[in-house]
Amino acid sequence: MRNFIWILVLSMILYSCDTKKDYTQYVDPFIGTGAHGHTYPGAQVPFGMVQLSPDTRNDESWDGCGGYHYSDSSIIGFSHTHLSGTGVSDYGDVLLLPITGKVNLNSGTSKNPDAGYRSRFSHDSECAEPGYYSVYLDDYKVKVELTAGNRVGYHKYTFDEEGEGKILLDLIHRDPVIDSEIKLIGEKRIVGKRRSKYWAGDQQLFFAIEFSKAFQRVELFNAKQKKESAEQIKGTQLQSLVFFDAEKGEAIELKVALSNVSAEGALKNLEKESEEVNFDKARKSAKAIWKKSLGKIEVEGGSVQEKRIFYTALYHSLLSPNISQDVDGKYRGMEGKVHTAKGFTNYTVFSLWDTFRALHPLLTIIEPDRSGEFAQCLVQKSKEFGEYPMWELASNDTRCMIGYHAVSLIADAHAKGITNFSLEDAFTEMERTAMLDKRGLKAYRTLGYVPSNKSSQAVSKTLEYAYNDWCIAQVAKALGKADRYSYYMNRASNYRNIYDPEVGFMRGKTDEHKWVPNFDPTAVGYNYTEGNSFQYSLFVPHDIPGVISLLGDKKELEHWLDKLFATEMEHELGDDTDVSGLIGQYAHGNEPSHHMAYLYNYAEAAWKTQAMVREIMATQYQDTPDGLCGNEDCGQMSAWYVLSAMGFYSDCPGKSVYAIGSPIFSKVKIHLDNGKTFTLIANHNSNENKYIQSAILNGKDLNLSSLSHADILKGGSLVLEMGDTPNEAWGTNIDLNVEFNASPIAYLTESSDVFIEKFLVDIRCNDPEAKIYYTLDGSEPNKQSQQFKKAFKIGKSSSLSFRTYKEGCEPGIVVKRRLTKQNSGNYHAKKIEKGLQYSYFEGIYRSVYDYELDEPVKTGVVSVPTLDVCSRKEWIGLDFKGLIDIPKSGEYTFYMSSNDGCKLSINGEELFESDGRKTVTFGQQAQLQLEKGLHQIQMGFYQCSDHIDLVVEWEGPGIARQTIPKEFYKHLAN
DSSP: OOOHHHHHHHHHHHHHHHHHOOOGGGGOTTTTTSSTTOOOOOOOOOOOSOOOOOEEEOSSSSSGGTTOOOOOOOOEEESSOOOOSSSSSSOOOEEEEEEEEEOOSSSOSOOOOSSSSOEOOOOOOOOOOOEEEEEEEEETTTTEEEESSSSSEEEEEESSSOOOEEEEEEESSSSSSSEEEEEEETTTEEEEEEEEEESSEEEEEEEEEEEEEEOOEEEEEEEEETTTTTEEEEESSEEEEEEEEEOTTTTEEEEEEEEOHHHHHHHHHHHHHHHTTTTHHHHHHHHHHHHHHHHHEESSSSSSHHHHHHHHHHHHHOSSSSSOSOOSSSOTTTTSSSSEEOOOOOOOOOOOHTTTTHHHHHHHHHHHHHHHHHHHHHHHHHHHHSOSSSEETTTEEOOOSOOOOTHHOOOOOOOHTTSSHHHHHHHHHHHHTTSTTTTTTHHHHHHSSTTTTTTHHHHHHHHHHHHHHHHHHHHHTTTTTTHHHHHHHHTTTTGGGEETTTTTEOOOOTTSSSSSSSOOOOSSSSSSSSSOOOTTTTTTTTOOOHHHHHHHSSSHHHHHHHHHHSSSOOOOOOTTOSSSSTTTTTTTSSSGGGTGGGGGGGGGHHHHHHHHHHHHHHBBOSSSSSSBSOOOOTHHHHHHHHHHTTTTESSTHHHHHHHEESSSSSEEEEEETTEEEEEEEEOOOSSOOEEEEEEEEETEEEOOOOOOOOOOTTOOOEEEEEEOOOOTTTOOOOOOOOOOOOOOOOSSSOSSOSSSSSSSEEEEEEEEEEEEEEBBBOOOOOSSSOOSSOOOEEHHHHHHHEEEEEETSOOOEEEEEEEEEEOOOOOOSOOESSEEEEOOOOOOOOOOTTTTSSSOOOEEESSSSOOOOSSSSSSSHHHHHHHHSSSSSEEEEEEEEEEEEEEEEEETTTEEEEEOOOSEEEEEEEEHHHOOOEEEEEEEEEEEESOOEEEEEEEEEEEEEOOOOOOGEEEOOO
């Protein structure tokens, strides 16, 4: 008996140890499904193609972006694709729903579920864990269970009542359909496709469904009209009903495979991944995969609540990007063609403006091989698309947000020693992207900043381009390209050109080098992307020593940060704003702020980083459905927590070091793919004991507030002694060496490169100690070139190049301007008609470039630029093309005011553009010299939502500022 008791006790101990290793028990997929987190609770494996989850919303509401919201009480059905925490809706493809009784093919509404097929449910009957979801449908008395593999979703429907059971397949659900098809194959299979247009401008998805029980019959519908005796149907409003005889308690299982290539590809995925696999096996496999992935990081200490937040955050960090190729390697490229991946795996859902900051740095630690695949995948996408995508979704670039942050992901992967991608090819695509003329880049290259009158979000663009260019410079350096390293390091210094020492902030500047008036560092928008100057002015992660120099000294940086966290937000912010999770002006609910608490380390005030990071973790994350203070943003919000809770953060992706903060756990073990384990121990850790007293790294004292990636990869340990009072002397040994001291940029006083008779070459530099050298033949200037002393005129087209030299600095960037003597176009032999040609588009557009590849809804001719041709007032684009008849040679100023944005090009040269959503009308202007006669003109316009406005004006010789009269607009006859 005694032996039996000991065996029982030992078994319980072993079982307890085993369950402790199963970190799936701490994951709550409902965290983030309430408030504005926009996550989904359904079934998925890490980075899987299938995200099988319930949908409670099919509208365009902001909180419907994930398809599910915890506040809802009815379920529309279960679809196979979802986005985790985005701010724009898409996906929700291939919806299925088990039904009993009478069928209404409408989906109904949340206020009136009985108006359609949706079913009421209770959260009491819901269960969600990694790789599994279940719910009871009250209206149909059916238990639904979901699980998933990489490319296959698994359904299990248990009917509580005997009778005729039905399974609805709805291809109308969610975003607008371009084309769709349903086809029966035998008695147990259905294949089809769904091609749709929303945030992803052209999403193609194919599916193959296999039922565990033969159909009794199948009914096919187009626009709610039944097609008799059909086995195949095509159209844009397709649904089907599959009928079964259901026994009481009978379970019917479905397997649904996806492909973005073809129905044949979906069938291959189905047969390769799900043969001999039933629901229970698939669920067991999904759990095993999640146990392994979550087990890469083991934590001890902390509260149960903190473990739930941590492991749910780790879970959310492993949901995307998503596999986007078939088992045979085929995938659909960004130009719409089908390719076969060689040496890499194709992925989709790259929310790069968000995820370059914390998600991808985290994945370099726990998913290094996959990180290399992400890098190679982005290189391939750039080859297909012509530039790195900004926000790639389903082989489309949504062009959402700003910057070209694919370069950050790639540079960071290389800095961390990840080599399973072509660095040379990556650099080629980096240069191709960085040398584009759109999105303010041309002015950025020639002026050293994006001017506020030529592009929206100008301050944010300047800062993010500068960081992106630093990333490119690091890759150039690694490849031994010294000249390109110097070029991009010069560009990386452009942040200095928009710092105003009078106000102590980064602020907007026009192309005439004048500050935009009425500066308010707390005002959101206009010059800033989803933020304000407080939240953006310190986005110079690559050169904090340079920022300290601008501010004055390290103490000034500390005071600046103190002011950031103490200054209250007085502006009224809408409920759907991204500026959320406020601590003073710090906004944790949006990404630009995410590195800022760690900047105290550079001010030799590491204890303030420790205190603030703890405050953010304690106040901005909870283990409840509304536990996220902002959008999850495809893992970024969660990855910040994962890294910070472990005790460090990637404050500058592209550098192989992390800033040390304050861990919330007493022990963290990171099990690396190289077989080693890195352990971080925080002795005496608690909510009160948040301050680091001392640190020992692998047996040696550490007084640095940073940790290298190499030290993590070696394994070993970092031991922190924690206490309840700050040790202000710890972490003060910090590297503040300047990597590259660039000479200041020079610029031309004339913003336009076009002239009629003479061009005044007047080159300026804001630093009187810098000397300017130039050439007029396109060659690169050096100290042997002509030194600029005073302005002069030229009368013929020339290739002007100039740069600065300053003692103690690297040579300045070479600015190139092609000065062109202009002639009006020769249209005498062509038939000219009145008005402008227009093309009208509908879609999810956030910039004037978004509709370039779309087919217009309608075209025609208008007398003047007008919004009257628009069929609706939201999510539209307009393009006006033709000629403008200049009445007299001279200098003209063109003005465009729009909401949300516009573009103006004359004679093929883009003069200004804008992007992003705006709450007020945005005015832009450009000056240029034009000769009398006809000149090409093109105007672009887009509108997201809310207010809509478009005004086009000019002024010139003898013309006061006015709306351009219709008699000056012409076009060539077709």
